[in-house]
């Protein structure tokens with residue numbers, strides 16, 4: 212069975228690759244070459260915005276399943292470049308969903324907890340999206356496209372992803388935080404943002420499982436610990452024996468020039484706990500797992 216992963220160089224994709232290659236023939240696509248990619252993973256460099264190149268490459272690979280991680284995932288970049296964000300997050304998703312529907316491949320879209328406005332918190336799969344920023348609006352549209360293209364498809368809404376990059380480059384706040392605390396620098400985390408962080412290793416396993424099982428529809432992939440991002444940083448520092456006195460609380464919505472963020476975007480992971488064999492983990496279990504995980 213062949214698995215295609217888009218956004219191969221990304222933080223989440225690295226963990227999927229590391230785990231999926233045990234049971235799948237893995238191919239990936241990204242803009243640039245992926246350093247350190249195992250030889251058994253077919254890595255294709257292309258701009259997914261090029262519809263013809265994407266179609267040709269997809270048809271050459273003929274995947275049985277696709278995990279679509281490629282996106283502009285930075286909230287402020289999306290807010291400041293709305294047309295490009297729409298093209299990448301919505302346009303590429305539409306092309307891929309069409310190709311998957313034509314060939315019978317199952318598609319898993321990586322969506323986000325940010326599609327909720329954060330006024331309620333502890334959101335389930337039946338709560339309606341209430342996007343606050345442009346990034347969230349692109350993801351809501353992408354979700355509709357993927358669910359409308361085939362009744363086999365999956366929308367996986369990811370909570371805040373925590374951990375060290377397994378391979379490739381990783382947009383990882385944890386790596387940044389560890390480096391700064393070790394140097395004696397102050398780090399700031401928003402205490403207004405309540406999340407249910409999921410470690411990147413568990414997430415990679417869960418997404419791989421969804422590619423191969425019969426689940427379809429919306430699923431929330433989140434950890435078992437509900438916590439604000441400041442307290443999360445404090446707890447991680449304690450687990451890793453780093454200097455927690457260097458961690459300061461901020462309010463992300465009081466910073467001028469930034470796109471609005473949901474305050475409480477915590478997700479209920481009950482459905483995932485029922486349908487997946489991959490165990491969902493607490494913050495502490497997740498930190499320990501990601502610190503010790505090697506490919």
Ligand SMILES: NC(=O)c1ccc[n+]([C@@H]2O[C@H](COP(=O)([O-])OP(=O)(O)OC[C@H]3O[C@@H](n4cnc5c(N)ncnc54)[C@H](OP(=O)(O)O)[C@@H]3O)[C@@H](O)[C@H]2O)c1
Nearest residue numbers: 218220221222223242258259280281282284321323369372
């Ligand atoms: N990380 C989180 O906490 C989090 C939480 C919720 C949801 N998500 C979602 O999960 C997915 C993966 O997140 P991530 O943190 O792994 O993101 P990431 O590290 O930014 O990875 C995304 C990858 O997609 C690539 N890409 C972007 N545009 C492309 C294009 N036109 N053609 C080919 N490749 C392109 C990027 O390449 P460049 O870097 O070279 O542009 C990057 O390697 C995203 O869809 C994100 O929205 C992430």
